[in-house]
Amino acid sequence: MRALSASSYLEVASEALQISRVLIGDQQVPLKTEIPLGGLSDVSISCHLDVNKILEESRLTKPSRIYLSIDGTCEYLGVRETIKSWKVDLEQPTTIFEETLGQIHNDLINNGLVLTFLVCVVDPVAQRNEQLACNFDGGILLREEVIVSERGEGVLFPLQYCNFNSDEDPTWQIELDIESDLNAPASSALQVKISDESMLYKGLAADRNANEWQSAAATLLHAIQTECLIKVFENDDVLAQLQEATDNFQRLDSTHWARNANSIGFALNNWMHYFCAGRSIIEVAAEFKSNPLGVIVDLRKSFLRRKW
Amino acid sequence: MTGQIEPLFTIDIGEKSLLIPAITKEVVSRIFAKNEGPLTSRPDYAANPTSYGKGPIAKPPGALVSPEKLMKLRTDVIADLESAGFELNAQISSVTDWDRALGESLKKNLKMSLVQENDQGVWAYLTLYVFWEFPTWRYHGRKGKGSDGEIIYSAKRWEGGNKNVLRKCWMRASALGPDLGTDGLSGTVEVLNEDELVNVFERTTLARNRDLLRAIVQTIYIKRPTSDNRMFAVRRFATAVLHRTPTTHFGILHEKLLPTLSDIFDEVNPTS
Numbered sequence: 001m002r003a004l005s006a007s008s009y010l011e012v013a014s015e016a017l018q019i020s021r022v023l024i025g026d027q028q029v030p031l032k033t034e035i036p037l038g039g040l041s042d043v044s045i046s047c048h049l050d051v052n053k054i055l056e057e058s059r060l061t062k063p064s065r066i067y068l069s070i071d072g073t074c075e076y077l078g079v080r081e082t083i084k085s086w087k088v089d090l091e092q093p094t095t096i097f098e099e100t101l102g103q104i105h106n107d108l109i110n111n112g113l114v115l116t117f118l119v120c121v122v123d124p125v126a127q128r129n130e131q132l133a134c135n136f137d138g139g140i141l142l143r144e145e146v147i148v149s150e151r152g153e154g155v156l157f158p159l160q161y162c163n164f165n166s167d168e169d170p171t172w173q174i175e176l177d178i179e180s181d182l183n184a185p186a187s188s189a190l191q192v193k194i195s196d197e198s199m200l201y202k203g204l205a206a207d208r209n210a211n212e213w214q215s216a217a218a219t220l221l222h223a224i225q226t227e228c229l230i231k232v233f234e235n236d237d238v239l240a241q242l243q244e245a246t247d248n249f250q251r252l253d254s255t256h257w258a259r260n261a262n263s264i265g266f267a268l269n270n271w272m273h274y275f276c277a278g279r280s281i282i283e284v285a286a287e288f289k290s291n292p293l294g295v296i297v298d299l300r301k302s303f304l305r306r307k308w
Numbered sequence: 309m310t311g312q313i314e315p316l317f318t319i320d321i322g323e324k325s326l327l328i329p330a331i332t333k334e335v336v337s338r339i340f341a342k343n344e345g346p347l348t349s350r351p352d353y354a355a356n357p358t359s360y361g362k363g364p365i366a367k368p369p370g371a372l373v374s375p376e377k378l379m380k381l382r383t384d385v386i387a388d389l390e391s392a393g394f395e396l397n398a399q400i401s402s403v404t405d406w407d408r409a410l411g412e413s414l415k416k417n418l419k420m421s422l423v424q425e426n427d428q429g430v431w432a433y434l435t436l437y438v439f440w441e442f443p444t445w446r447y448h449g450r451k452g453k454g455s456d457g458e459i460i461y462s463a464k465r466w467e468g469g470n471k472n473v474l475r476k477c478w479m480r481a482s483a484l485g486p487d488l489g490t491d492g493l494s495g496t497v498e499v500l501n502e503d504e505l506v507n508v509f510e511r512t513t514l515a516r517n518r519d520l521l522r523a524i525v526q527t528i529y530i531k532r533p534t535s536d537n538r539m540f541a542v543r544r545f546a547t548a549v550l551h552r553t554p555t556t557h558f559g560i561l562h563e564k565l566l567p568t569l570s571d572i573f574d575e576v577n578p579t580s
Contacts, residue, residue: 078425
């Protein structure tokens with residue numbers, strides 16, 4: 001029963017699809033600069049499909065219908081859609097797709113968007129005597145993901161200015177939502193809200209080269225780290241997940257995006273590793289439970305000594 | 309290929325919708341810890357026509373909905389539920405019908421942007437500050453472990469996730485319509501029950517793809533129009549479709565989508 005078991009069929013090596021360019025407006029993805037919060041942005045692509053290679057490697061023949069399709073996924077906003085698809089002309093040895101696809105809402109881009117290029121088959125016809133060719137409709141022969149933006153990374157760090165209507169009048173408020181998506185970067189689980197009357201707000205609104213901005217940014221990062229760890233240490237479920245995530249992080253290949261030293265995810269992981277000083281998070285959490293103040297003081301000290 | 313400058317996604321971003329305040333999960337926990345049984349009168353922290361309520365409420369920048377409009381939303385939704393035969397705070401005769409009526413009313417009366425729809429803090433705010441008695445009205449809780457037989461409620465009905473009392477109904481009505489996909493089908497078709505809906509909606513890979521979700525539900529109604537013997541068949545079917553998603557691109561199937569799903573249903577439910 002195929003539906004309940006893993007499928008075995010011949011896929012196609014990624015060289016058959018060369019994505020040379022994906023542009024949002026005139027910016028190459030992944031985006032490194034801010035885009036407006038609302039409105040729409042043009043998206044254009046340029047890619048090259050080697051039709052001969054697809055047929056050769058998948059062991060399918062020309063009566064099959066092959067499609068190139070682009071799916072857009074924004075996990076944080078709960079959106080998955082096939083946004084564009086083309087039937088590939090199998091009479092041509094190669095096909096070049098180069099065009100402005102249309103427009104994408106900036107809300108999707110600002111909340112983390114992935115475009116997935118898929119080459120798939122409908123009405124598959126296998127080459128003679130080929131048992132391993134894909135034999136079902138919609139079979140995915142090749143899949144390439146292009147990250148347009150990562151929510152929680154760099155400019156897309158989920159920071160929100162707001163008015164608090166509170167007797168306590170907090171300067172900032174942090175929510176750690178680890179359930180949002182297990183595949184998302186750790187920092188995307190943060191919801192950070194800053195009171196727009198506070199000094200912190202004014203500092204963050206200042207010029208980025210100004211001392212006020214740097215001081216405010218450092219304060220915020222410190223606040224996030226301390227607050228998150230406190231939340232983590234008080235929750236055994238989250239603690240176990242974080243330990244697993246940290247272990248996984250240590251095993252990541254050096255080319256993985258999260259290993260990029262510019263990412264907040266990297267900074268947080270690096271700092272936590274430094275702070276824990278070889279101890280597991282669970283050990284530190286146990287210490288926190290018996291001596292919370294001591295651990296917080298250590299957190300602050302290690303923040304001041306950080307080397308990232 | 310021809311280039312067309314038009315929105316690529318079919319979703320409605322709802323950019324012009326009024327914004328609703330939000331609270332964090334911590335605030336929910338704090339208030340929830342004080343709750344002692346069903347709420348029948350307005351708690352002192354809740355919103356009223358002149359105030360968003362008490363506590364650390366985050367108000368996003370932009371055009372905020374007024375407290376007065378929030379109270380009107382509350383009145384309208386309660387009126388819709390009452391006209392569907394449900395008296396406020398009274399025992400609910402059919403929770404499936406109550407959920408459907410609430411989903412339909414929220415879909416009609418509550419306009420939000422896509423970002424706010426997916427903000428758990430917004431749903432938590434609406435539940436605690438605007439529709440404060442809805443969780444205990446809908447869920448009567450279960451007897452606690454203590455010898456005094458205290459009633460225990462699940463905080464997840466207040467928090468803004470998929471199990472939130474409002475969000476759950478709104479999501480279903482939003483994706484499938486107020487009739488949960490039975491519109492246009494024979495009158496003998498019985499609407500999906502709670503377990504069946506959970507099995508589809510709480511698998512995010514399926515639920516976030518609206519076209520696939522609707523086709524799955526349509527297939528279920530075709531294959532098993534009545535609820536007899538349907539629950540386990542739906543569980544197996546939803547799992548099987550999910551298992552197929554890494555290898556099958558359902559979005560490209562178009563006219564072949566329903567036959568393909570029908571085959572999957574038959575594969576995992578051979579006696580149907």
